[in-house]
Amino acid sequence: MSGADVLHRVEEKPAEWPEALRAQVAEALAHYPNRRSAVMPLMWIAQRHWGWLSPAVLRLVARTSELPETEVFGIATFYTMFNLKPVGKYHLQVCMTLSCSLMGADRLFQHLRRRLGIDHGETTRDGRFTLRRVECLAACGGGPCLQVNEEKFHENLDEAAVDRLLETLK
Amino acid sequence: MSRSRGPLLFKDIDTPGLAGLETYRRAGGYATLSTVLGRKSPDECIEVVKASGLRGRGGAGFPTGLKWSFVPKGTDRPKYLVCNADESEPGTFKDRELIEKNPHNLIEGMILTGWAIGAHTGYVYMRGEFGWLQKILDQAIAEAYAAGILGGDIAGSGFAFDLHTHLGAGAYICGEETALLSSLEGFRGQPRLKPPFPAVEGLYRCPTIVNNVETLANVPHILAHGAAWYRQWGTEKSPGTKVLSVSGPVQRPGNYELPLGTPLRVLLEEHCGGMRDGLKVKAVIPGGSSVPPLPASLLDTGLDFESMNAAGTFLGSGAVIVIDERTCMVDSLWNLIRFYSHESCGKCTPCREGTFWMTEILGRLEHGKGSPTDVDLLADLADNILGRSFCPLGDAAAMPVQGFIKHFRAEFEHHVQHGTCIANRRREELAGVGVRS
Numbered sequence: 001m002s003g004a005d006v007l008h009r010v011e012e013k014p015a016e017w018p019e020a021l022r023a024q025v026a027e028a029l030a031h032y033p034n035r036r037s038a039v040m041p042l043m044w045i046a047q048r049h050w051g052w053l054s055p056a057v058l059r060l061v062a063r064t065s066e067l068p069e070t071e072v073f074g075i076a077t078f079y080t081m082f083n084l085k086p087v088g089k090y091h092l093q094v095c096m097t098l099s100c101s102l103m104g105a106d107r108l109f110q111h112l113r114r115r116l117g118i119d120h121g122e123t124t125r126d127g128r129f130t131l132r133r134v135e136c137l138a139a140c141g142g143g144p145c146l147q148v149n150e151e152k153f154h155e156n157l158d159e160a161a162v163d164r165l166l167e168t169l170k
Numbered sequence: 171m172s173r174s175r176g177p178l179l180f181k182d183i184d185t186p187g188l189a190g191l192e193t194y195r196r197a198g199g200y201a202t203l204s205t206v207l208g209r210k211s212p213d214e215c216i217e218v219v220k221a222s223g224l225r226g227r228g229g230a231g232f233p234t235g236l237k238w239s240f241v242p243k244g245t246d247r248p249k250y251l252v253c254n255a256d257e258s259e260p261g262t263f264k265d266r267e268l269i270e271k272n273p274h275n276l277i278e279g280m281i282l283t284g285w286a287i288g289a290h291t292g293y294v295y296m297r298g299e300f301g302w303l304q305k306i307l308d309q310a311i312a313e314a315y316a317a318g319i320l321g322g323d324i325a326g327s328g329f330a331f332d333l334h335t336h337l338g339a340g341a342y343i344c345g346e347e348t349a350l351l352s353s354l355e356g357f358r359g360q361p362r363l364k365p366p367f368p369a370v371e372g373l374y375r376c377p378t379i380v381n382n383v384e385t386l387a388n389v390p391h392i393l394a395h396g397a398a399w400y401r402q403w404g405t406e407k408s409p410g411t412k413v414l415s416v417s418g419p420v421q422r423p424g425n426y427e428l429p430l431g432t433p434l435r436v437l438l439e440e441h442c443g444g445m446r447d448g449l450k451v452k453a454v455i456p457g458g459s460s461v462p463p464l465p466a467s468l469l470d471t472g473l474d475f476e477s478m479n480a481a482g483t484f485l486g487s488g489a490v491i492v493i494d495e496r497t498c499m500v501d502s503l504w505n506l507i508r509f510y511s512h513e514s515c516g517k518c519t520p521c522r523e524g525t526f527w528m529t530e531i532l533g534r535l536e537h538g539k540g541s542p543t544d545v546d547l548l549a550d551l552a553d554n555i556l557g558r559s560f561c562p563l564g565d566a567a568a569m570p571v572q573g574f575i576k577h578f579r580a581e582f583e584h585h586v587q588h589g590t591c592i593a594n595r596r597r598e599e600l601a602g603v604g605v606r607s
Contacts, residue, residue, distance in 0.1 A: 031334040033374060036356035044301075044337055065356065078358040078515075079339035081298040093299075097260045098459060098505045099417035099491055106596055110605050135342070135509050136260040136459075137299050140417035140489065141424045150301035 012056040017064070021045055025064065039065045039075055043082055048150075052083035080134075088123045088130035090169045093147045097136035100143035104158070108144045109133060111159045115166065128169070176427025177403060178411050179387050183271045189306060191313040194274040200319060202278065202394045207285055207327035210393070215286035219389065221397035223409035228254055228345075228382030229458060229487045231408075231475045240369035241287045241377045250378040251280060251289040252354065252368075253386055255296040256338060256345035259458035260509060261489030264413040264425050265383035269303055272387070273310035277333065279386035281324060282393055284331045287379050291332050295350050298339040307335050342513035346561050347380040349515065360515045361561035384413055404430035408474035412485070418492030419446050430485075431477065435469040438492065449494035453577065457486020459506050460566030462573020463493070483573065498591035499578040503570060504532035510567035521564035524555040528571060535582060538589025545582045549575050 017025050028041035042061045043053060050057055053076055062072040076082045083091075094109050113119055116129050123130040139145040142155025146162075154165055174181050187193040194200070206215065220235030241249060253276065257265045269276060280292045296304050311333055314320040322330045336354055343349045344359040351373050353359035372378025388410065392400050401409045408430040414437060416423050421443030428437060434454060438444065445451060453463040456473065461484040464471060471481045478485045493502055511525035531548045534540050552571035555564045575582060584592050591597070600606075 031336075034356075037354060039356040040337065040339060040353070043339070067356070075356070075358055079298065079341050081340035096505075097509055098502055099261055101505050101596060102418045102491075102493065102497060102502075104599065106605075107599050107603060110600065110603060134340075135512055136258070138257045138263045138266050138297065140261050140263050140491070141415060142263075143417060143423075147299060150299075152302045153299075 012054060015050075015054070015056040015060040017060065018049070021049060029064075035065045036067055039067060039072065040079075043076060047083060052086045086123075089128050091130045091132065091149050093132050093134040093137070095135070095137045095139065095143065095145050095147075096133045097140075099136070099140035100145060103143040105144035108146075108157055108159065108162060111162060115163070175425075176411060176413070177429065178391055178427065179268065179272075179275070179384065179413060180425070180427035183267070188272050189270070189274070189310060191274060191310070191317060191319075194272070199274050199390075200278055200325070202390045203281060203319070203325045203327070206282055206393050207324060207329045212286045212288060215282070215393060218397055219286070219392055222392045222400040223397070223404075223407070224385065224388055224392060224400070225408065225475065226382055227384035227388070227412065227488070229259060229460075229484075231485065234381065234385055237369060237381075238283070238287050238379060240367065241379060242370060245377065247376045248291065248374075249287055249289040250373040250376055251284050251287060251292040252347075252350065252373060252378055252380045253280060253292065253294040253383060254345065254347065254350060254380055255294050255300070255383050256350060257300075257383075258297055258342040258345040259460065259487045259489060260506070261415060261417055261455065261458045261491045262487045263415045263417075264488065266300065266303060267425050268383055268387055268413070269300075269307055273307045274314065275387050275390065276307070276383055277310060277314050277320070279389040280333060281320070281329075281331050282389050283379065283381065283386060285329055287377075289379070290330050292334070293354060293373075294333070294335045295344070295354055296335060296337055297344070298337055298341075301337060304335050304337050311335070341515070342509075343515045343561075343563055346563065349561065350380065351378065358515075360517045361563075363560075405472070405474050405476070407476050408485075412473065412488045414473065414488045414490055416442050416490045416492065419449050419494050420444065420492050421446050428473065430474040431472045433470050433472055434464070434490070437473065437490065438469065445492070445494060449496060451492060452495040452497065453493045453499065455489075455491040455493070455570070457484045458489040459491065459509065460562075460569055461486045462569050463577060465577045482576075484569075494595070496593045496595040498536070498594040498596070499574055499581045500532065500536050500585050501591060501594055501596060503574045504529070504536050506570055507532055507567060510563065514563060514567075518560035518564070520555045521559040521561075521567065524551055524559075524564065525567045527551055528567065535585045536591075538585065540586045542586055544586060545575065545579065548582075 028038045046057045062069045096105050118131050120133045139153040144157050145153045145155045147153050216238050224234045225231040338344050341359045344353045348362040349359045368378040404410045411427050412430050413427045426441045451466045455463045475485050507528045511529045514521045514525045516522045552568040556568040
């Protein structure tokens with residue numbers, strides 16, 4: 001998704017940091033000598049809470065970090081892990097780079113496509129799973145591997161191991 | 171595991187509970203703080219590290235003590251220490267294990283390095299996929315603060331050092347030190363022109379040292395035991411040990427800490443147990459995806475900076491990717507160059523356009539649609555990217571292209587002439603489950 005797609009979305013109500021997150025926001029700002037440096041930590045806090053970074057949330061990050069909105073949109077679109085549209089409850093990120101490919105990542109990805117009935121970048125109708133091909137996760141010795149949301153990697157997978165994993169993700 | 175996994179950094183790494191402060195202290199951890207902080211001058215520390223011959227473990231292999239000595243003296247600007255835990259080079263997964271199992275070793279290394287360069291603030295920049303690992307390191311940092319090991323007066327020495335983690339969000343380029351600093355400052359993670367080098371003008375335009383996790387993990391050992399002791403491992407020009415990350419179809423992939431200079435064959439046959447499923451080695455990428463591969467005939471090359479250079483490649487990050495005889499080299503290179511095309515930050519033309527076109531050419535070669543001039547065109551593109559891009563990412567994409575063509579040109583020509591691979595296990599496996607690729 002490009003930045004332009006985001007900017008053309010329908011205007012939402014302005015977002016605010018919920019009370020429960022304010023200590024985390026203050027802590028992130030306290031780690032740096034200026035507010036700009038906290039822009040990525042603020043995006044992570046927001047994404048963990050809302051699941052994705054809507055335009056209203058990005059504007060909130062811009063206000064908090066005292067940066068122009070355009071710049072915050074520019075930063076959010078530069079990094080692949082900031083979700084600029086909603087994702088499923090379980091975001092399955094399958095590594096496809098060489099070490100994993102040598103160990104069968106392509107077959108694993110095809111298996112997931114068939115099992116879930118979705119392709120790269122798509123979300124199941126029930127909102128449970130989003131499937132994504134990603135580049136190297138730094139789990140090369142345990143390939144093929146995948147990451148669910150921000151959790152520790154699942155390594156040395158085959159079709160049966162993936163099926164067992166899916167059963168645990170309700 | 172009963173047997174020690176390495177002489178130094180991996181010696182105790184599988185000790186249960188080592189990630190906790192008490193166990194780390196029982197193993198001798200943090201003892202060096204009381205013998206160094208306020209007792210050895212920063213210059214003495216830099217001299218010991220220089221004499222040890224420690225070289226950067228992130229890929230470039232620059233002498234660590236020399237880098238530290240570039241920090242200007244007598245400036246009233248704050249100085250910063252940044253740990254590069256981006257670990258983004260494909261094939262590399264060592265820093266992750268060092269942090270996961272022994273986070274206090276890194277913290278101790280950062281405090282000591284902070285003392286040596288005069289920095290009172292440190293940041294650990296971790297790749298975005300390490301959110302779970304950041305929790306482990308944050309927990310160790312909190313323990314260290316609670317015990318007075320971090321903060322205003324470390325272990326009663328009067329030296330102050332604060333340490334924070336910073337999570338990236340999915341960008342290979344942020345492993346390049348100036349792009350990392352841009353990202354840490356809250357900009358898009360794009361590289362900056364050097365000079366000025368970060369040691370002079372880095373984070374917030376202040377003197378900054380950027381060191382890899384494994385480099386910093388070596389520092390407490392070197393300052394505790396001295397340069398001569400450290401030189402008991404490795405070669406004259408590449409002293410010490412290296413954590414090697416082995417991936418691909420070997421019996422026992424994983425991280426192995428070995429003395430620098432150990433032959434590649436010893437790593438693969440003795441430590442990794444050889445190949446699995448009766449496969450044979452065709453090629454080995456010895457230092458992460460951005461270095462040229464070695465053919466199986468060069469497996470006796472030593473794993474040190476000089477021997478690898480003499481063989482036409484680099485030790486890099488020590489990420490050893492093993493490619494078997496039934497895997498297609500054109501297909502493998504296409505996979506890698508897709509990665510670089512995806513990760514090019516877009517700042518400079520040779521890298522942005524060059525990685526795109528190399529991906530296109532490799533795709534058509536792999537699918538039997540290459541023309542007779544394509545192999546030379548690909549080599550020509552790589553030659554024109556190398557040394558002409560803004561930062562090392564362009565070089566990182568060009569070097570494997572040159573190396574794959576140099577050693578395996580016959581496979582590329584076979585694709586042109588016959589439209590197919592000599593062998594391609596990956597595509598056969600996909601065809602076996604009814605997928606055309």
